[in-house]
Amino acid sequence: xxxxxxxxxxxxxxxxxxxxxxxxxxxxxxxxxxxxxxxxxxxxxxxxxxxxxxxxxxxxxxxxxxxxxxxxxxxxxxxxxxxxxxxxxxxxxxxxxxxxxxxxxxxxxxxxxxxxxxxxxxxxxxxxxxxxxxxxxxxxxxxxxxxxxxxxxxxxxxxxxxxxxxxxxxxxxxxxxxxxxxxxxxxxxxxxxxxxxxxxxxxxxxxxxxxxxxxxxxxxxxxxxxxxxxxxxxxxxxxxxxxxxxxxxxxxxxxxxxxxxxxxxxxxxxxxxxxxxxxxxxxxxxxxxxxxxxxxxxxxxxxxxxxxxxxxxxxxxxxxxxxxxxxxxxxxxxxxxxxxxxxxxxxxxxxxxxxxxxxxxxxxxxxxxxxxxxxxxxxxxxxxxxxxxxxxxxxxxxxxxxxxxxxxxxxxxxxxxxxxxxxxxxxxxxxxxxxxxxxxxxxxxxxxxxxxxx
Amino acid sequence: xxxxxxxxxxxxxxxxxxxxxxxxxxxxxxxxxxxxxxxxxxxxxxxxxxxxxxxxxxxxxxxxxxxxxxxxxxxxxxxxxxxxxxxxxxxxxxxxxxxxxxxxxxxxxxxxxxxxxxxxxxxxxxxxxxxxxxxxxxxxxxxxxxxxxxxxxxxxxxxxxxxxxxxxxxxxxxxxxxxxxxxxxxxxxxxxxxxxxxxxxxxxxxxxxxxxxxxxxxxxxxxxxxxxxxxxxxxxxxxxxxxxxxxxxxxxxxxxxxxxxxxxxxxxxxxxxxxxxxxxxxxxxxxxxxxxxxxxxxxxxxxxxxxxxxxxxxxxxxxxxxxxxxxxxxxxxxxxxxxxxxxxxxxxxxxxxxxxxxxxxxxxxxxxxxxxxxxxxxxxxxxxxxxxxxxxxxxxxxxxxxxxxxxxxxxxxxxxxxxxxxxxxxxxxxxxxxxxxxxxxxxxxxxxxxxxxx
Numbered sequence: 001x002x003x004x005x006x007x008x009x010x011x012x013x014x015x016x017x018x019x020x021x022x023x024x025x026x027x028x029x030x031x032x033x034x035x036x037x038x039x040x041x042x043x044x045x046x047x048x049x050x051x052x053x054x055x056x057x058x059x060x061x062x063x064x065x066x067x068x069x070x071x072x073x074x075x076x077x078x079x080x081x082x083x084x085x086x087x088x089x090x091x092x093x094x095x096x097x098x099x100x101x102x103x104x105x106x107x108x109x110x111x112x113x114x115x116x117x118x119x120x121x122x123x124x125x126x127x128x129x130x131x132x133x134x135x136x137x138x139x140x141x142x143x144x145x146x147x148x149x150x151x152x153x154x155x156x157x158x159x160x161x162x163x164x165x166x167x168x169x170x171x172x173x174x175x176x177x178x179x180x181x182x183x184x185x186x187x188x189x190x191x192x193x194x195x196x197x198x199x200x201x202x203x204x205x206x207x208x209x210x211x212x213x214x215x216x217x218x219x220x221x222x223x224x225x226x227x228x229x230x231x232x233x234x235x236x237x238x239x240x241x242x243x244x245x246x247x248x249x250x251x252x253x254x255x256x257x258x259x260x261x262x263x264x265x266x267x268x269x270x271x272x273x274x275x276x277x278x279x280x281x282x283x284x285x286x287x288x289x290x291x292x293x294x295x296x297x298x299x300x301x302x303x304x305x306x307x308x309x310x311x312x313x314x315x316x317x318x319x320x321x322x323x324x325x326x327x328x329x330x331x332x333x334x335x336x337x338x339x340x341x342x343x344x345x346x347x348x349x350x351x352x353x354x355x356x357x358x359x360x361x362x363x364x365x366x367x368x369x370x371x372x373x374x375x376x377x378x379x380x381x382x383x384x385x386x387x388x389x390x391x392x393x394x395x396x397x398x399x400x401x402x403x404x405x406x407x408x409x410x411x412x413x414x415x416x417x418x419x420x421x422x423x424x425x426x427x428x429x430x431x432x433x434x435x436x437x438x439x440x441x442x443x444x445x446x447x448x449x450x451x452x453x454x
Numbered sequence: 455x456x457x458x459x460x461x462x463x464x465x466x467x468x469x470x471x472x473x474x475x476x477x478x479x480x481x482x483x484x485x486x487x488x489x490x491x492x493x494x495x496x497x498x499x500x501x502x503x504x505x506x507x508x509x510x511x512x513x514x515x516x517x518x519x520x521x522x523x524x525x526x527x528x529x530x531x532x533x534x535x536x537x538x539x540x541x542x543x544x545x546x547x548x549x550x551x552x553x554x555x556x557x558x559x560x561x562x563x564x565x566x567x568x569x570x571x572x573x574x575x576x577x578x579x580x581x582x583x584x585x586x587x588x589x590x591x592x593x594x595x596x597x598x599x600x601x602x603x604x605x606x607x608x609x610x611x612x613x614x615x616x617x618x619x620x621x622x623x624x625x626x627x628x629x630x631x632x633x634x635x636x637x638x639x640x641x642x643x644x645x646x647x648x649x650x651x652x653x654x655x656x657x658x659x660x661x662x663x664x665x666x667x668x669x670x671x672x673x674x675x676x677x678x679x680x681x682x683x684x685x686x687x688x689x690x691x692x693x694x695x696x697x698x699x700x701x702x703x704x705x706x707x708x709x710x711x712x713x714x715x716x717x718x719x720x721x722x723x724x725x726x727x728x729x730x731x732x733x734x735x736x737x738x739x740x741x742x743x744x745x746x747x748x749x750x751x752x753x754x755x756x757x758x759x760x761x762x763x764x765x766x767x768x769x770x771x772x773x774x775x776x777x778x779x780x781x782x783x784x785x786x787x788x789x790x791x792x793x794x795x796x797x798x799x800x801x802x803x804x805x806x807x808x809x810x811x812x813x814x815x816x817x818x819x820x821x822x823x824x825x826x827x828x829x830x831x832x833x834x835x836x837x838x839x840x841x842x843x844x845x846x847x848x849x850x851x852x853x854x855x856x857x858x859x860x861x862x863x864x865x866x867x868x869x870x871x872x873x874x875x876x877x878x879x880x881x882x883x884x885x886x887x888x889x890x891x892x893x894x895x896x897x898x899x900x901x902x903x904x905x906x907x908x
Contacts, residue, residue, distance in 0.1 A: 033766060154767060194667065198767045207729025211879055212780045213648065213851030216752030217692075218724070218733050218743055223755035223777075224688065231685040234678065236804070238671075270672075274773075275661025279672045289672055298670030301677035302770050307757035308778055310543060312487035312607050313652045313813040315780055315852075316756050316879065319728075323677075324762055326666045326769055350690070359767040397667030397769075425665075 007444045010131040015437060018127040019110060021048065025085075025119045026103040026112040032086035032153040038064040041085045045122065045147050052129055054145070059165075061157035064149025068168060073139030075451050080144045080171035082404060082412075083122045084151035087114030088425045095427035109430040117424035118177045120431045121416055121439070122147065125175075128443035140451025144171055148400075151177070154198065154360025155400035162403040173373040173450065174410040175443070176401065180418025180435065183269070187385045189378055190414040192366025192394035193401050194294055195329035197338045198302075200357040201229065206319040209307070215317040222321040223306040229351040230323060233342075234299045238280050242345040245297065250332035252295045255369060256393040260290040263390065294394040298328040324359075328398065331364045365405035366394055367412045376453065377413040380445035384438050415442055461898045464585040469891055472584075473564060475502065476577040476890075479539075480557040480566040486540035486607040492518040495539045499576065499601050506583055508599070513619075515611035518603025522622060527593035529905050534598045534625035536858065536866075537576045538605035541568030542879045549881035563884040571878035572631045574885045575870050575893070576601065579629075582897035594905030598625055602854075605631070608652050608814015609854035616857040627827040627904065628864040629897070630855065634872025634889065637723055641839040641896075643832055644868040646820025646848035647855045648748055649783035651792045652756075654811040655683065660773040663761070669771040676775040677760040683805040684777055688753045692734050696799040699751065704786035706749045709823060710847040714744040717844065727874070748848040752782040778813075782852065785818045819856040820848055821866045830907065831867040834899035838892050869896055 025048070030041030042065045046056045049069035057068045064086060090100035090113040098104040103112035110120070132139050146169060148158050162169060181187050205220040215221075234240050267285025270276065283289045302325065307318030329338060339358060346354050367374060369391050381389040404412050417439040423429045479502075484495035496519045500510045508523035518540060544554035544567040552558040557566035564574070586593050600623060602612050616623060635641050659674040669675075688694050721739025724730065737743045756779065761772030783792060793812060800808050821828065823845050835843040858866050871893040877883045 196667070196769075198769070200767075205730065209880065210728050211851065212752070212754040212756055213650070213782060213849070214747070215728075216754040216780065216782050216850065217746045217748075217750040218737065219728065219730055220732070220734060221754060223758050224690075226758070227681050227684045227755065228690045230681045236678075236682045274664050274669075274673065276659065276673055278674070280674060283672065292671045293668065294671075296671040298666070300666040300670040300675060300771055301681065301761065302666055302768060302772065303761035303763045304677050304680070304758045304772075304775060305763040307755065308543075309757045309759040310487060310545065313654075313778060313780075314487060314543060314756060314879070315650070315652070317754055318756065321758060324767060326670065326767070328667060328670050395667075396670065397665065 004445065006135045007131045008441060010135055011127060011437065011440050011444065014127060014130065018123055018440070019105070019433070019436070021126070022110065022115070022120055022123040023103040025123060026115050027101055029101050030086050030114065030149065031089050032064060032150055033089050038086065038149050042067050042149060045085045048126060049145060052126060052133065059161070061150070061161050063157045066149065066158070066161055067145070067147040069145040071139060071143055073141040073143060073451060075141050077450060077453070078142040078144055078171040079447065079450055080146065080169060080174045080410065081125055082174055083145065083147045083177045084118050084149065085122070085147050086149045086152050087117065087119070088152050092427065097428055108433050110433065111428055111430045113429055116418060116422040116429055116431045118151070120436055121177055124417060124436050124440040125443050127440045128447060131444055132447065140447045143447070144169065151399070155362065156360050158400045159362060159403045162407055166407060169408055171408065171410055174404050174408070174412045175446065176412050176414040177416070178418055179414035179416030180422070181385065183420045185385070186387050187381045187389040189374065189389050189391045190395050191369055191374070191391060193364060193399045194394060194396055195333060195364035195402065196361040196398035197327040197329055197335050198359045198361050199325050199327070199342070200322055200359055201226065201325055202320070202322040202355045202357065203229070203353050204320045205353070209319045210317040212315040212317040219317055221317050223318045225351070225353060226306065226321040226323055229346060229349070229354045230301065232345070232349045232351070240297060240299050242341050244341050248332045248337070249297070249330055252291065252393065256295070257287065257291065259369060259391045259393045261287055263290060263392070266290065294396045295330055297330050297333060298326070300326040300328070302326050328396065329364055331366065334363050335361055361398070362400050363402045364394070365402040367405060369393060371411040372453070373411040374413055376449050377415055377446055380449055381415070381442055384441050384445070415439065415446070458899065460589045461585045462895055464589055465581060465891065465894050465898065468581060468584065472577055472581040472894070473559070473887070473890070476564065476569070476574055477557040479573045479577060480569050481555055483555050484540050484568065484603065485543050486518060486604055487543050492540065492603050496521050496603055499539045502580060503599060506580060506587065513615070515604070515615050517611045520603065520612070520615055521599070521601040523599040525593060525597055527595040527597060527905060529595050531904060531907070532596040532598055532625040533901065533904050534600065534623065534628045534864065535579055536628055537599065537601045537631045538572050538603065539576070539601050540603045540606050541571065541573070542606050546881065551882055562887050564887065565882055565884045567883055570872060570876040570883055570885045572605070574890055575631055578871060578890050578894040579897050581894045582901060585898055586901065594901045597901070598623065604814070605853065608650065609816060610814040612854045613816055613857045616861055620861065623862055625862065625864060628858050628862070628866045629900065630866050630868040631853070631870070632872055633868035633870030634876070635839065637874045638718070639839070640841050641835045641843040643828060643843050643845045644849045645823055645828070645845060647818060647853045648848060648850055649787060649818035649856070650815040650852035651781040651783055651789050652813045652815050653779050653781070653796070654776055654813055655680065655779055656774070656776040656809045656811065657683070657807055658774045663773050664771040666769040666771040673771055675771050677772045679805070679807065680760065680775040680777055683800060683803070683808045684755065686799070686803045686805070687779070694751060694753050696795050698795050702786045702791070703751070703784055706745065706847070710749070711741070711745065713823065713845050713847045715741055717744060717846070720744065748850045749784055751784050751787065752780070754780040754782070756780050782850065783818060785820065788817055789815055815852070816854050817856045819859040821859060823847060825865040827865040828867055830903050831869055831900055834903055835869070835896055838895050838899070869893065869900065
């Protein structure tokens, strides 16, 4: 296609400008957890869209604002890009080779906090749009952006925002904020995200800690109350013991299973990367491991804290104890029902004293692997990545895709510039410039084809 | 007795000097758990004894050194004082009204870490000795001090030290490191101490933490392993579930029970002081509560630590988790057997991966309430405290009295300057100056009478 070569030429010529724009964006801190630079970053992103002729709004949510942008194109079909401008905290700072908010290019990579997750996805997509505007004077289709500022802190206000703004967000398909290649350099299409219901469980048994010599036989102990309560949540055979927890689960399809069967066994790589000797429930790898990894609900203790935690011994009977618990939920499960079942279960088990604080989350959602839009995204990737994009029906991680799939009724495709050593959420986060270019080319093809789809 | 008035006059005149000496001692940190200032504090205590003409040795133990002091007196009978120069960690620092190692006098109290437990006991006893040396030129009897540096961390090396130094420690009676008045201002004679077996349980399931979205269904979780293992140790009905745990217990005597029956019900005071609404096992107070408090073995979680413990949520699957567990043991139970039963139990329950680290302890021991030395200590207290000292057969707390009672064959009497709001082990630890003076007067009478006992 001659358009492709014009477009590709434009992209190649303007790579340096785009990386410079990305660097300015990364240099603007926007750490949601620390409420640092959020409005400034939203303003910067809004300006970047306005420069491309988008109609832009910065809308309040109750938390960090959402940036909405819209520009009409050649045909009346709308592609919605979901991105986020917030980033993870950069700590621990001492592990960064160059400062996290001073983006640095070396060895074909750009380093900086948020460069991969998710700022480079924003600017490489804008570069693809620039190519059409410069070479063809218009976009191949209508394009909308929703760029939120709370992705890294659980997208607490996004679902309600989407429900309240369904008209403005109406579209025909959605490109998700992330994507990329696996360790074989094969581009992956992640079709679904597991849901999450993250809670803190806290119990307080006294107003002050008691000497454990005096109190051990007669006073309630917050740490024990917590241990006993947690123990009722999941058996050592990994079964969640909360009545009704599994009742409304929609099981994976035969097609989901087939897609995983086509994937290589991840067991060996996991064992080496994490230094584990075995998997749960006697699993050794293969399809059982792959299916369990994403289609089973989890109850993970992410943190425990109580009493004395220093060196040596301290004889104290703790007045307070708490646990962070991450319930991953699968299709069919809802946050409201999970929180209700959890509360009921704790009460039934005699743990009315355990307080539940909801720290964020949302249900699971997945896109049909046979949706024509998925086929378009997959097909357009092949020439660029020189290998066929592979389909993964669901990943174990979570994100706010549910309202896109079930409220806006969109097929949601992933595409991006990630790769295994991109270090999202970790020190020395980076992108590969070659993958940045590939993502811009991929997006240009998606836009062109989408504009010409029947 | 005219001696008493000379001695009392001396004590009164030299109170300020003694408090100044105490302040210097408290200003020297000696936090065993943090290995902070131990040698310096041992040296300081040794100097304080040398100043009084004691022959002093600082002896290695494998842990913090022991300070031994000896000075002959008028008659050839030996009173042994057991004290310790180590203190509890001062954390949480933010709850102190004045810095823990800057002793501060206000409202008739001296505040500082270790002031009550146990540094004021050392200096007030030295003040009593000073009075005899100044007024009479000699001590009424031989006096020995054993001042150890590991009491707050379980006296790990003391029992072996005593066994190896029985000759040097030979004596006729022992005054323990603590004592004091209860909330009615009545002086108490604590005749026995519960034993303790303090362990850290640790489990490691991977070399690094895993993202909980990815790992929750497939990787072992150290925090869960720990919760499940702990849950097998004690039921929520407070029964220790380790087979054999209760088998060798020697039950309390009828005399023990009678002594407690003579005591007021502590229930109301405990509820108010600690802000608890109920006691364990439905106990409401009275003799059941009093007997349970000291004659039942306990399994207390003193601390829990694993994974993310900061604000908000972090989606991590912890590779490591640990708990501090304080088992109080009663007469008949031994450390070796308890550790063996614990290991066997964890193995039987499938928790071979839980590591047990013994952090210190020793068995329970008690002195005969009808020993003549106990009568001497009790009788001499009456004039000073203006009420009769009451006998408590055992307390819930622990200390290394076992080798004093069973190796050195000494009657061990408690006497001291404690009171209910002394806040040992807690922020704002303090002593009352009036009780400091009373303790010095009491010790002076004990020394004088002991020297004149048949």
